[in-house]
Amino acid sequence: MVDHQIHCQYFSQEELLAAGCLDLRMAMTAVEDALRAYDRGDVLFPEKIVQIFDDATHERINCLPATFRQDKICGVKWVSVFPPNPIKHGIQNLSAVIILSEIEHGFPVAFMDGTLCSNVRVGAMGAIAAKYLARPEASTIGLIGAGEQAKMHLLAMKAALPSLRQCRVAAKTTAEEDQFVRELSPILADVDICPTGTDLERAVRDAEVIVTATSAQAPLLQADWVAPGAFYSHVGGWEDEYAVAKRCDKIVCDDWETVKHRTQTLSRMYQDGELSDDDIHANLVAIVTGERPGREHADERIYFNAVGLAYTDIAIAYAMFTRASEAGFGQDLRIQKEMIFEHANLKNWVRL
Ligand SMILES: NC(=O)c1ccc[n+]([C@@H]2O[C@H](COP(=O)([O-])OP(=O)(O)OC[C@H]3O[C@@H](n4cnc5c(N)ncnc54)[C@H](O)[C@@H]3O)[C@@H](O)[C@H]2O)c1
Incomplete structure (x- = not known):
């Protein structure tokens, strides 16, 4: 008699954290492997589905699927972005859940928090870019923005x-x-984390690594503040003046074709005719695979912009699921005990 039960494992954010899944190195490895897999044609990555509920606030829920054929894993990120949440209700803007299914039988294997995974992915992408594009011995980092993404970016x-x-x-x-310093200092004991009294220039002038991760829609970062040799990771929307990208020796994106059609500074520059395809050095995957060079000189200024490749979220989720389940975390979630017409009580449950 074939067993027709279907089970999957449920992981809360707290279980993922306790299982050691806030591990940026693990995430970086998962994302680099995913980029290579995509380059080999091993990843199915259909268009995302977007449902916008309010045209003014852009409150939305997106559905982002991807499959890794070799790992035989298919996943979907179901992510809500409700920008008014923090100010209106004092709650987070972004929340997500992820479902993973195996593709031998097509059954679900995991239902898990996806907020951690989503934020880790943004940091991991910036960190992989830094690995290839920043000065390897960099000792100073300047951040504009002290929110969720800035915090994760510093760890990454x-x-x-x-x-x-x-x-x-x-x-x-x-x-x-102050909150940023309070939360990050205990984690990064060997990093001196200094507040600047909202002085943006003081934060980033002459820093070897610069990160802007703000909710602003204004040119905050000025080109004069970006020293030769700096690596700049741009996380938010419009947050730097056009001269920053113009002065950079290399511009790298996670995916330039996607960036072009968004609302980041580079997207605006492209739409305004201030930037063309030829100005883009590479997509990150070409640098990871060695097809294009990363940093070549100590004095190069390098600009990195990622808008998010959701298959990398699924890759991180799979790494988190593997680690957490091997460590004995997760709760069993029974989806079905038997097939529909096998239920002995079905005649009592059917409503005609
Ligand atoms: N690139 C990606 O893949 C990706 C993914 C997720 C989020 N994001 C973007 O990252 C940005 C930051 O997200 P978050 O979750 O950290 O937001 P958050 O609300 O937690 O933090 C935003 C930060 O921006 C700062 N800020 C806003 N205006 C400023 C100004 N004029 N001067 C200085 N600082 C200013 C705020 O002080 C705050 O620290 C958002 O734009 C978000 O859309 C990008």
């Missing part, structure tokens, strides 16, 4: 560049900067 940059010793951070309010 430290994973990529262990020589980082000093971090300067500027945000819209000193309270946010």
Whole structure:
């Protein structure tokens, strides 16, 4: 008699954290492997489905699937972005869940928090870029923005560049900067994390690594503040003046064709005729595979912009699922005990 039960494992964010899944090196490895797999044609990556509920606020829920044929794993990220949440309700903007299914029989294997995975992916992407594009011995990082992405980016940059010793951070309010210092200092004991009293220039001038991760829609970062040799990771929307990209020796994206059609600074520059395809050095995957060079000189200024490749979220989710389930975390979630017409009680349950 064939067993027709279907089970999967459920992982809360807390279980993933307790299982050691906030591991930026693990995430970087998963993302680099995923980029190579995509390059080999091993990844199915259909268009995302977007449902916008409010044209003014862009409150939306997106559905982003991807499959890794070799790993025989298919996943989907179901992610809500509700920008008014923090100010209106004091709650987070982004929340996500992920479902993973095996593709031998097509059954689900995991249902898990996806917010951690999503934020880790943004950091991991920046960190992989830093690994190939920043000065390997970089010791100073300057951040504009002190929110969720900035925090994860600092952890990720430290994973990529262990020589980082000093971090300067500027945000819209000193309270946010103080909170940033309070939360990150205990984790990064060997990094001196300094608030700047909302002085953006002080945060980034002469830093070897610069990150902007803000909710601003304004040219905050100025080209004059970006020193020769700096690596700049642009995370938010419009947050730097056009001259920053113009002065950079290399511009690298996660996927330039996608960036072109968004609302990031580079997208605006492209739409305004200030940037063309020829100005883009490479997509990150070409650097990871060695097809294009990364940093070639100590004095190069290098600009990196990622808007998110959802198959990398699924790759990280699979790595997290594997680690957490091997460590004995997760709760059994029974989807079905038997097939529909096998249920002995079915005649009592059917409504005609
Ligand atoms: N590239 C990606 O893949 C990706 C993924 C997720 C989020 N994002 C983007 O990253 C950005 C940051 O997201 P978050 O979750 O960290 O947001 P958040 O609300 O937690 O933090 C935003 C930060 O921006 C700062 N800020 C806003 N205006 C500023 C100004 N004028 N001067 C200085 N600081 C200012 C705030 O002080 C705050 O620290 C958003 O734009 C978000 O859309 C990008």
